[in-house]
Amino acid sequence: MSEKEAMELIDEYLDEVKRYLPEDIAEDVVAELRTHIIDKAMELGGLTVRNVYRVLRDLGDPRELASKYVVGGKKEKLVFELGISDDLYPYFIKIVSWVVIFVIIGYTLKIISYAYHGSAAALLDVAMIFAEMLLSITFIILGLYVLMSIVSSNPDLKKGFLKIMKDLGLEIRREVERAKKRTEVRIAKPREVTERPKRFEEIEYLQPFPRAIAYSPSILLVFKSFVALFMAYMVFMVSILPFNQLMKFFLYILSTYLILIAVIDLVEYFYEKYTETRSYLADTVKSVLGFMFLPWLLIAAIFTEQIQLIIIPTEYLVKGYFDLLRYGVIITIPQEYLPLAKIIIIVAIIAIIVDGLIAILKYVRTAPKAWSDHLYAV
Amino acid sequence: MDDVDIDTWKTEIKRGIVEMCILALLSKKEMYGYEISKTIKQLSSGFLTIEEGTLYPLLRRLEGKGYIRGEWKIVHDKARKYYKITSLGLQVFAEMRSFWKKLSSIVNNIVEVKEGE
Numbered sequence: 001m002s003e004k005e006a007m008e009l010i011d012e013y014l015d016e017v018k019r020y021l022p023e024d025i026a027e028d029v030v031a032e033l034r035t036h037i038i039d040k041a042m043e044l045g046g047l048t049v050r051n052v053y054r055v056l057r058d059l060g061d062p063r064e065l066a067s068k069y070v071v072g073g074k075k076e077k078l079v080f081e082l083g084i085s086d087d088l089y090p091y092f093i094k095i096v097s098w099v100v101i102f103v104i105i106g107y108t109l110k111i112i113s114y115a116y117h118g119s120a121a122a123l124l125d126v127a128m129i130f131a132e133m134l135l136s137i138t139f140i141i142l143g144l145y146v147l148m149s150i151v152s153s154n155p156d157l158k159k160g161f162l163k164i165m166k167d168l169g170l171e172i173r174r175e176v177e178r179a180k181k182r183t184e185v186r187i188a189k190p191r192e193v194t195e196r197p198k199r200f201e202e203i204e205y206l207q208p209f210p211r212a213i214a215y216s217p218s219i220l221l222v223f224k225s226f227v228a229l230f231m232a233y234m235v236f237m238v239s240i241l242p243f244n245q246l247m248k249f250f251l252y253i254l255s256t257y258l259i260l261i262a263v264i265d266l267v268e269y270f271y272e273k274y275t276e277t278r279s280y281l282a283d284t285v286k287s288v289l290g291f292m293f294l295p296w297l298l299i300a301a302i303f304t305e306q307i308q309l310i311i312i313p314t315e316y317l318v319k320g321y322f323d324l325l326r327y328g329v330i331i332t333i334p335q336e337y338l339p340l341a342k343i344i345i346i347v348a349i350i351a352i353i354v355d356g357l358i359a360i361l362k363y364v365r366t367a368p369k370a371w372s373d374h375l376y377a378v
Numbered sequence: 379m380d381d382v383d384i385d386t387w388k389t390e391i392k393r394g395i396v397e398m399c400i401l402a403l404l405s406k407k408e409m410y411g412y413e414i415s416k417t418i419k420q421l422s423s424g425f426l427t428i429e430e431g432t433l434y435p436l437l438r439r440l441e442g443k444g445y446i447r448g449e450w451k452i453v454h455d456k457a458r459k460y461y462k463i464t465s466l467g468l469q470v471f472a473e474m475r476s477f478w479k480k481l482s483s484i485v486n487n488i489v490e491v492k493e494g495e
Contacts, residue, residue: 025438028459029434029438031450031457031459032411032434032448032459033434035410035412035456035457035458035459036411036412036430036434039412039456039458040412040430055430058429058430058431059430059431060429060431064431065431065435068431068432068435069434069435069438
């Protein structure tokens with residue numbers, strides 16, 4: 001645990017603080033904080049990683065520290081950082097639950113009223129109302145997430161919000177107190193730092209993801225990678241059948257997707273094996289890869305009648321995959337299944353968008369929170 | 379009033395006092411941030427503590443209001459930002475102090491009033 005490592009730790013912390021400070025005061029504030037951290041660490045017994053951690057823990061989360069300079073300071077400015085703080089999270093969940101319940105009730109009434117007045121056969125219209133509902137819920141959740149992030153980032157706004165909730169009798173004391181207690185326990189009973197054999201285990205706390213220490217990758221990743229490659233090959237082989245352009249486009253996207261998944265799994269395995277840290281970025285990228293299907297799904301939503309299926313005539317006994325290639329007959333989707341196909345496509349579009357956005361939000365949210373977590377973990 | 383309310387009340391009372399204490403210390407001599415924090419803790423026997431995460435932004439705010447002025451100086455081979463009180467700060471401190479004296483004596487009269495008085 002050398003002085004150099006302690007200084008690196010200070011630099012990384014101060015870089016984080018600087019990120020959230022107004023440019024005109026950033027240099028001065030950081031210089032002053034640096035002298036403070038060094039002074040206090042020296043008083044605690046020297047410039048070691050452990051002592052520096054203690055000082056940083058007292059200073060708190062870099063984002064929160066920086067926000068104290070901005071909000072209520074000379075330069076009143078609204079800070080925005082994606083992510084909801086622990087004490088506001090129960091409120092977010094509660095508000096989302098209520099809003100979702102109201103939206104569902106509203107749309108259910110709309111569907112019932114439509115079924116009552118409209119034609120019973122208009123299944124697709126009902127499906128569209130349903131899709132509209134899911135889309136509304138998605139946007140409402142995202143909107144609330146952004147709004148609560150703004151409130152979380154600004155101590156004055158947060159205080160105001162909590163006061164309003166209290167005045168309205170909507171205070172969630174139990175959850176907030178529990179969150180506070182968890183934090184207090186983490187501060188009061190810091191995990192003992194004993195001998196650490198490798199440097200990265202100390203510095204690892206600086207990585208965005210604190211629970212990443214001593215992670216050993218699963219060999220399952222390699223297996224999954226080979227399965228994905230094999231499936232990509234099979235899908236590619238199917239694409240030699242006389243499908244129309246729409247379906248060939250789909251099969252090419254699917255095989256490319258599977259190849260990319262296989263590559264990411266393999267890279268993830270070696271990355272995790274080498275760094276002993278879990279790669280959350282790989283998980284995020286895999287979720288975002290689903291966006292590849294969006295262009296095809298949008299086209300398919302319009303030209304649904306062009307979707308083709310492969311069936312095996314009953315006179316053939318299918319023993320394996322290659323029988324499918326040999327005896328498979330391509331047919332277009334039956335008319336009566338068109339509305340169902342459209343519903344599935346719309347749901348798939350929404351699912352891919354929501355999954356991708358959640359993965360991105362999760363990835364972004366974890367980064368600024370991490371500091372407080374691993375500071376408390378010391 | 380439960381524990382949480384009492385804690386909030388105590389914190390709010392202390393917050394206002396700390397500003398006055400900082401001005402009081404700086405009216406005697408110039409000091410750097412950590413020195414201010416240690417001195418307050420020491421003089422109050424640990425009763426008044428100011429978190430560092432609050433102290434430095436507070437100093438910056440007092441500087442912004444023109445009550446104190448920060449200046450980088452090298453003392454014993456160490457560069458530190460020393461704060462000194464300005465004339466405006468001295469005026470504000472004088473007002474704070476007279477208000478505090480009045481307030482504390484009145485509040486004491488009310489709080490310490492004995493039965494039958």
